[in-house]
Amino acid sequence: MKKSILNSSIKIVVLSTIVTSAYNQSIEDHQSKNNMNFRSIVENASRSQQVVWVEDFTGLN
Amino acid sequence: MSFALDTLLREFPNTLMTIEWHSPGYTPGNSDFDLPEVYSNRADLYDVGGIPHSEWNGLQSFVGGASNCVWEYVYIDRHGTYEDLVVQESPYEIIMQGELSDDSETFNFDIVVSLEEDYGLESGTNIELFVAEDSIYSYWAACGESHMARNVGRAYLTMGEDNRIPLTINSAGQSQIHSGSFAVSGSWNTEQVKLIALVQQLNDCCESPVFQANAELILDMPIDRDGDGINNLEDNCPDDENTAQEDIDDDQIGDVCDPCNGLVYVLGNVNGDANDGYDPIIDVIDLLAFSDYLDEPIGNECQMLDILEDGMINQWDLLVLADIIMSGDQ
Numbered sequence: 001m002k003k004s005i006l007n008s009s010i011k012i013v014v015l016s017t018i019v020t021s022a023y024n025q026s027i028e029d030h031q032s033k034n035n036m037n038f039r040s041i042v043e044n045a046s047r048s049q050q051v052v053w054v055e056d057f058t059g060l061n
Numbered sequence: 062m063s064f065a066l067d068t069l070l071r072e073f074p075n076t077l078m079t080i081e082w083h084s085p086g087y088t089p090g091n092s093d094f095d096l097p098e099v100y101s102n103r104a105d106l107y108d109v110g111g112i113p114h115s116e117w118n119g120l121q122s123f124v125g126g127a128s129n130c131v132w133e134y135v136y137i138d139r140h141g142t143y144e145d146l147v148v149q150e151s152p153y154e155i156i157m158q159g160e161l162s163d164d165s166e167t168f169n170f171d172i173v174v175s176l177e178e179d180y181g182l183e184s185g186t187n188i189e190l191f192v193a194e195d196s197i198y199s200y201w202a203a204c205g206e207s208h209m210a211r212n213v214g215r216a217y218l219t220m221g222e223d224n225r226i227p228l229t230i231n232s233a234g235q236s237q238i239h240s241g242s243f244a245v246s247g248s249w250n251t252e253q254v255k256l257i258a259l260v261q262q263l264n265d266c267c268e269s270p271v272f273q274a275n276a277e278l279i280l281d282m283p284i285d286r287d288g289d290g291i292n293n294l295e296d297n298c299p300d301d302e303n304t305a306q307e308d309i310d311d312d313q314i315g316d317v318c319d320p321c322n323g324l325v326y327v328l329g330n331v332n333g334d335a336n337d338g339y340d341p342i343i344d345v346i347d348l349l350a351f352s353d354y355l356d357e358p359i360g361n362e363c364q365m366l367d368i369l370e371d372g373m374i375n376q377w378d379l380l381v382l383a384d385i386i387m388s389g390d391q
Contacts, residue, residue, distance in 0.1 A: 048177065050118075050151035052143055053259060053274040054079040056066055057104055057114040059087025060094065060210075061202045 062113040065136035078276045099217040119271040130204035152180040153260045155275035158293045159282045175236035188226040189259040190218035321363035328365045
C-alpha cells in the first residue's frame with residue numbers, strides 16, 4: 001500500500017501539469033459540482049422531514 | 062375545523078398527524094369522547110380557552126371555526142399553515158412496533174427514538190404517547206350533520222410526572238427505547254386504534270414545541286417488518302430481509318443495509334461509487350473528491366481516507382491515492 005513518496009510526487013506533478021493546462025475549467029466545474037453533490041448528500045442524510053402535528057380541541061355540540 | 066382537517070388528512074396521510082380532544086362542555090353526555098382530565102392537561106399546555114382551537118407543532122394556535130359551517134375557506138388557510146410547516150426538518154426519527162395480546166385486551170409496544178445527528182437536548186423534552194381511534198361516525202350538532210371524527214383521543218399514556226418519559230439522547234447514532242402497554246377497550250374499533258408518539262418539549266410557562274411525531278394503526282404495526290423471522294429490535298436490518306444477519310464489519314448493522322460495510326467504502330473509494338455489481342470504483346473522481354475534502358473536511362463516517370494509515374488525513378494521502386490510481390493498483 002505504501003509507495004515511494006518521491007515517485008508519487010513526480011507522477012502527480014506531471015499529471016497535474018497536463019490536467020491543469022488542458023482541462024482546468026472542466027475540472028473546476030467538476031469539482032464544484034462534485035462538492036455540491038457531496039455536501040447535499042451529507043446534509044440530506046442527517047435529517048428527516050418533520051411530520052406536521054396538530055392537536056384539535058373541539059366538541060360535538 | 063374538523064372538516065378542514067379531515068380533508069387535509071386525506072390529502073397528506075403520511076406527513077400530517079392529528080389528535081382531537083373533546084371539550085366536556087361541548088360534547089353530548091352519551092358520548093364517550095370526553096376525557097376531562099386529559100383534556101384539561103393538554104388544553105392547559107396551550108392555554109386553550111374557547112373552541113375550536115387547533116395547535117400546530119405546539120407552536121401556532123388558531124382559534125375559531127367556520128361560520129355557518131362553510132369550512133372550505135378554513136381548509137385553504139390551514140392548507141397554507143401545513144405547507145409552511147411541512148418543509149421543516151427534524152434530527153429525530155420515531156419508530157414503533159407492537160403486538161396485540163392473544164385476548165385482544167392489551168397492546169404491547171416498543172417506541173424507538175433515534176438521533177441522526179448531534180443535537181443539543183432541550184430541557185424538558187419528552188416522549189409523549191397517546192392512543193386515538195380514527196374515523197368514528199358521529200353527529201355534529203353545530204353543523205347538523207354527521208361526519209367522521211378523526212383520531213379521537215382515547216388515552217394519554219404519559220400524562221403526569223410519574224408517567225413522563227424524559228428524552229436523554231443527544232448524539233448522532235444514539236437511540237432510546239421505551240417499552241410499554243395499554244388496555245384496549247372493547248368499545249373501540251380495534252382496526253382504527255392508533256398509537257401516537259411525539260418528541261415534545263413540555264413547558265409550563267411558554268410554547269411546547271413538537272420536534273417529531275409518528276402515528277400508526279396498532280394492527281399495522283408488525284413486530285417483524287421485513288418478515289425474515291427476526292423481530293425488529295433484534296434485527297440488524299429491520300427493513301431488509303436478511304435471515305442470516307451477515308455483518309462483515311461486526312458493527313451491529315447488517316451488510317444489506319450498512320453503507321459502511323467495508324464492501325463499497327473501501328480504502329481509496331472516497332466518493333463511495335460502485336458499478337452495477339456493487340464493486341467499488343476508484344478513479345480520478347475520487348482524487349477530486351479527496352481534494353475537496355482537504356479544502357473543506359465534510360465527509361461521512363464510511364469514508365476511508367487515511368490511505369497511509371498514519372492517523373492523519375492530508376496531502377500525502379492524496380499523493381499516494383494518485384499513485385494507486387495511476388498504477389492501476391486498486
